[in-house]
């Protein structure tokens with residue numbers, strides 16, 4: 001990894017953070033973002049824990065290794081949920097992983113928790129996940145939210161598989177990913193659009209039940 005690579009990735013992640021922040025997707029300092037900088041050994045930039053993610057500073061991200069430990073001596077703490085990002089990089093070809101808490105993903109994650117998933121079919125936006133067939137189904141697994149992060153990361157890992165691009169965490173948020181920053185953002189936006197549409201439709205047709 002060269003300094004140029006690191007700066008380029010930092011810039012990409014900072015731009016995504018700004019774009020998601022403009023939508024209000026980091027309430028109460030929630031959310032964390034990462035971008036892969038090197039494959040072997042695995043190294044990725046991840047947001048520092050507990051910060052106001054609506055602000056842009058020189059201390060927004062730090063580089064961590066394949067064990068989610070800072071690569072260099074720093075006073076910054078990696079996101080408390082860095083292990084989830086590590087898991088995504090271990091089990092997929094992702095180059096970028098995004099975790100946000102929104103009202104829509106929070107509500108959907110609770111309504112469908114007992115089913116363990118929500119699926120979408122016949123929605124144009126599932127094409128954002130490269131699902132082009134007319135009868136294609138987009139599946140989003142839903143996992144429980146244990147407070148022990150290694151357990152949460154293991155639950156996430158169990159759900160990762162073919163055509164899975166994001167996992168909902170019950171009453172918590174979503175972790176979504178893509179091969180690069182552009183694709184990860186595209187996937188996250190598409191998920192949120194589908195969740196909001198679904199909830200709006202439920203309200204209109206079933207009085208919210």
Ligand SMILES: CSCCC(=O)C(=O)COP(=O)(O)O
Nearest residue numbers: 028030031032049050079080
């Ligand atoms: C105040 S949000 C609780 C922690 C969380 O779920 C989150 O996404 C932010 O944690 P981080 O350590 O990445 O700031």
Ligand SMILES: [Zn+2]
Nearest residue numbers: 030031081173
């Ligand atoms: Zn979170």
